Amino acid sequence: MDCLREWPEPIVRVQSLSESGAPTIPAHYVKPPSERPSAAPAAAAGAVSIPVVDLGKLEDGADAETVKAIAEACRGWGFFQAVNHGVSPGLLRRAREVWRAFFHLPMEEKQRYANSPVTYEGYGSRLGIQKGAILDWGDYYFLHFLPLCLMSHHKWPAQPPTLRETTDEYGEELRKLCRRLMKALSMGLGLEADHLPAAFDEEGTCMRVNFYPKCPQPELTLGLSAHSDPGGMTILLVDDHVAGLEVRKDDSWITVRPLPDAFIVNIGDQIQVLSNAAYKSVEHRVRVNASSERLSMAFFYNPRSDVPIGPIPHLLTTDRPALYQPMTFDEYRLFMRKAGPRGKKLTG
Ligand code: OGA
Ligand code: NI
DSSP: OGGGSSOSSOOOOHHHHHHTTOSSOOGGGOOOGGGSOOSSOSOSTTOOOOOEEEOTTOSTTOOHHHHHHHHHHHHHTSEEEEESOSSOHHHHHHHHHHHHHHHTSOHHHHHTTBOOTTTOOEEESOOSOOTTOOOOSOEEEEEEEESGGGOOGGGSOOOSTTHHHHHHHHHHHHHHHHHHHHHHHHHHTTSOTTHHHHHHOSOEEEEEEEEEOOOSOGGGOOSEEEEOOSSSEEEEEEOSSOOOEEEEETTEEEEOOOOTTOEEEEEOHHHHHHTTTSSOOOOEEEOOOSSOOEEEEEEEEEOOTTSEEOOOGGGOOSSSOOOSOOEEHHHHHHHHHHHOSOBSOSOO
């Protein structure tokens, strides 16, 4: 695995480029015209948007109406905004605050956590190891929660001082929310509540905190290129006051208008595979802007990484045979990491 040990080029922090005040972006952030964000995002009043689902009645995944709303959203969009999700607004505010403070620390402090492509843990500025790749306009911090053997507080920032405990609390609350959602997703497929969770075996959880600095030429680049999430399910917390996430719907990109303190939930490739494509892992991307930085926290809920993941046999019929061969998440992730973000090529 020598090829995965180091980045192919010296790492430049996007935040440093942004803070340099240069009026143009370096050439290797300029996307080919077909990948650039469209000039006018669909902003018209009443424009289509991802569904909003109220989780207030979802106790242990048992409320039929809520299960139906979640399942419809995951079949049609692969995305929904969750309100009344039970995670306290105070914790969301604290989590955003500590991570925003981290990205505003002096560069030397952040560089102590510079990551490598071996595990991606730490402070990073690119995905994929292709030399000469066109890069995204964003920095990030990646860390593990579960399994515990991968978790180490020493790999998390020591500053600001409350970051570690706040992040622990956030990870624990999101894991609980994901367990409730998994039961609902399972029932939405017509399965027992515990069927989908059992297929995950021992869950893995990790998080990428994305920081998208202001960009002098936002129409030429993206904060995060089009991709689908490789894992099970993603719970995204975004800045309330600045839009940026776009979700693919047929041939267009739909801008998500974040509701205050809502989570954006989306299906990843592993649940698409387990559900034999009943639930969709949908492509999404991030647009940046010239006037505001943007912070987002993507919490990834994944199956145990060494169990084969294939379509759940109960869902297969002669009319709808298995669309995928079983593969472990470890195998899948390795393939994705080498390639870097490049739309949705694997699960179709
Ligand atoms: C991700 C992601 C979206 C965002 O981290 O996988 O899609 O709005 N993030 O930052
Ligand atoms: Ni994503």
